[in-house]
Amino acid sequence: MVGSRYGPGPSRSGPAGPSGPVHTGSVTSAEQPDGVTVVGSGTASATVDRVTISLAVEVVRAEPGDAWTVASGTATRLLAVLADDGVDARSVRTSDLTLGPRFDFNGNRQQLVGYQAGQRLTVVRDGLHGIERMLTDVARLGGEGVRIEGVSLTPGHPQDALTQARDAAFADATAKAEQLATLAGRRLGRVRWVDERPAGGGPRPMMAMRAVAAESMPAATGDAEVGVTITLFREFAD
Numbered sequence: 001m002v003g004s005r006y007g008p009g010p011s012r013s014g015p016a017g018p019s020g021p022v023h024t025g026s027v028t029s030a031e032q033p034d035g036v037t038v039v040g041s042g043t044a045s046a047t048v049d050r051v052t053i054s055l056a057v058e059v060v061r062a063e064p065g066d067a068w069t070v071a072s073g074t075a076t077r078l079l080a081v082l083a084d085d086g087v088d089a090r091s092v093r094t095s096d097l098t099l100g101p102r103f104d105f106n107g108n109r110q111q112l113v114g115y116q117a118g119q120r121l122t123v124v125r126d127g128l129h130g131i132e133r134m135l136t137d138v139a140r141l142g143g144e145g146v147r148i149e150g151v152s153l154t155p156g157h158p159q160d161a162l163t164q165a166r167d168a169a170f171a172d173a174t175a176k177a178e179q180l181a182t183l184a185g186r187r188l189g190r191v192r193w194v195d196e197r198p199a200g201g202g203p204r205p206m207m208a209m210r211a212v213a214a215e216s217m218p219a220a221t222g223d224a225e226v227g228v229t230i231t232l233f234r235e236f237a238d
Helices: 066-085 130-141 159-184
Strands: 004-006 036-048 052-062 092-106 109-126 146-154 188-198 204-209 220-236
Touching: 036 159, 036 188, 052 066, 052 130, 066 092, 066 109, 066 130, 130 146, 159 188, 159 220
Parallel strands: none
Antiparallel strands: 004 188, 036 220, 052 109, 052 146, 092 109, 188 220, 204 220
16 A cells, blocks of 8 residues: 655655656755654554455356356355345445366366356445354355355444554654654754555454354454554754
8 A cells, every 4th residue: 555645755866767766876965954764653443343255156067057057046045145134235246257167187187077157256244243144144055056265354434543543653753753852962843754654454353252152153353453654754953
């Protein structure tokens, strides 16, 4: 993900390439004022309230038409199960419709064993109520060619947590700049530029397993940690 930079930043010179300027060489004192560059980080917790489920339908039959017909029927039953569990049709996306030969390999020889038809579906649902029942109902179709490929629990609305993490990151960077200036016997001036980037590849789940009925598939709920990293440059005022 591309970060955000606020302020002009240090000026650099160098030859321009086909994809834009290429910065080379060192920054001189005339190009960048005397000061200190620091990195601050901050995190905050966001409520996990969105689930994304990746599903696959795969059917193998001796004839391609039979494979396609059975796979279509299985997908129809899967969509019906999702609808019965309260999933809106607009929250289901179908992709990767496939039909082709299926081979088994024995040494250097391949043997046609049938034709495989299938598709993949992605289900996005806000709110975790009933998710255990939905996963269990889908799993019961597994013998008919349905597979749960993955379940992702994430914050649906992390904006407030990102704002808190950004505040914490800026405060962390400012405290570091003040400490370094004190150690150097200097007085800090204005912020020259600020660069922001997400920390650690997105929200990190802090899961607490919740007990559910024995006949249901358990799902982990809880909070997720979002992070922000800020780099800033402060001029020396003296």
